Amino acid sequence: MKTYQNAKSALLYILPASLLILVFVFLPIVLNVYYSFFRWSAFEMNRMFVGWEYYIRLIHDPVFYIALKNNTLFAVISIVFQVGMGLVIAAILEDKLIRRWQPFFRTVFFIPSVISIAVVGLLWQLLYHPEIGLLNHTLRFLGQSEWTYAWLGNSTTAIYAVVAVSQWQYTGYMVMLFLIAMHKIPEELYEASMIDGANRRHTFFHITLPQLKEMILVGMMITVIGAFKVFDEVYIMTSGGPGRSTEVLGTMLYRAAFRNDEMGYASTIATIVFIITLALSLFQMKLVKSGKEV
Template sequence: MTKTNQNARTAILFILPALLLILSFVFLPIVLNLFYSLYRWNAFEAGRVFVGLEYYIRLFKDPIFYTALKNNFLFAVISLMFQVGGGLIIAAILEDKLIRKFQPFFRTVIFMPSVVSIVVVGLLWQLIYNPEIGLVNGALHAIGQSDWAHSWLGDSKTAIYAVVAVSQWQYTGYMTMLFLIAMQKIPAEYYEAAMMDGASRIKTFFSITVPQIKEMILVGTVVTVIGAFKVFDEVYIMTFGGPGRSTEVLGTMLYRAAFRNDEMGYASTIGTMIFLITLTLSLIQLKLGKSGQEV
């Protein structure tokens, strides 16, 4: 056996355990979920009945599916604006020479919400939004804007925005930290040269900072979009899709079908749709971002 073949065999042996884990816990469940979506079955009966594409046809005729899809897209758009866009701006401000010495304090404050349990966050913000004792309405009363006081989670027009706002509060700091790490790897000589050429801070940001961390921006964008379509916890804790299913997302719709209605085949269909949507959007972002290529 040549040395090259021996090295290849050794490499395969090292990769094999991780590959088996990925196949067992990622790809196999995806295939099985697609398989189960073609059957009518539940958790309390052993048999299955083949129904083909019946559940997919039902899903596309279900108006709640389009409400959930709209809410997930709303999560994605607002999250891109605040978590990616806002996180990028905050990171750039913290990297400014005038602010840098206070950076450890601000990093801690901004990142802290992202390590708090989502259950705690959901219950906390339920109290903050409470129309009687909540801080939001209390602050509005204190500044003389009592007309703006509202039942934020009890109104179908405002509930989804109230839930989305909590997600931004919790995860913007996480994205900020990712961008900070990327910015700190940019050579200082680039900024010194820009200053010598008389470039403004805004021009330096768009001409040096953004191009240098474009890979991290792409990663942040993909992670944010995938997270927006997998969102479940905050909606489940704060509203469980209410009032009137106005805050329903694909995750809560799946949970309701599986564990409330015991329609496992229909839940598998919703799960397959979540996978297809996130996969498609991720591939589009990677293609537009031209990851690893020179633009």
């Protein structure tokens, strides 16, 4: 009887949060999928059922594949720099010779991730400016004028310029996650390895990496999912241009909904983004589970 009362009390406590999640998370997802089968406008009450028309249109839309390619590029580069470079930086900061300066470097690396993306976008727009930007000015000063570009105005370099800003802003966040995980590794493991004659490279590959396996997997999936939901930095810096060369799924959705007033098509794009991120999330759960079994 007591167990039943405890369970009932626990359910009452989680009921408000469950209702909020149901109303503000799951219900909008279901409604979004439902609305993707209709042609409708934000300024009209009438909706026309079109079935799979928008999904077929999306499959045949060449911009969709440009956006998907750019999101994938975001994901691959983010894994290399945010996860890979973040792990290396964290390992360096955990070295005994550097550890005394760790608070300073933690602050330096983490500050970009708490700056408003609007501020970051405007700042880097100025840095990338072809005439007065610091990047081209530095290249000219070093005698490398042939390397100067209109970084955001060139369809070849624009997407890489935007991706680079994202790495600058969020690599420090991954460094913090890895440092927190490293602090949980028993110091006795390192002391025992040193007694056995292991050097820093051996301890990194045989102690640090295996102990951080779960955090690496989680960090990779956080980064990949974030790459497929990216919007702010692209919209602020290029709005998907020049042409549609930096278009991502987020800006494509925004353009369909709030510029072209094709809310049904925008709902279709949002559904595809949801499916991609859901699949990546399930893949993450499977990886983390398999990691715990090892």
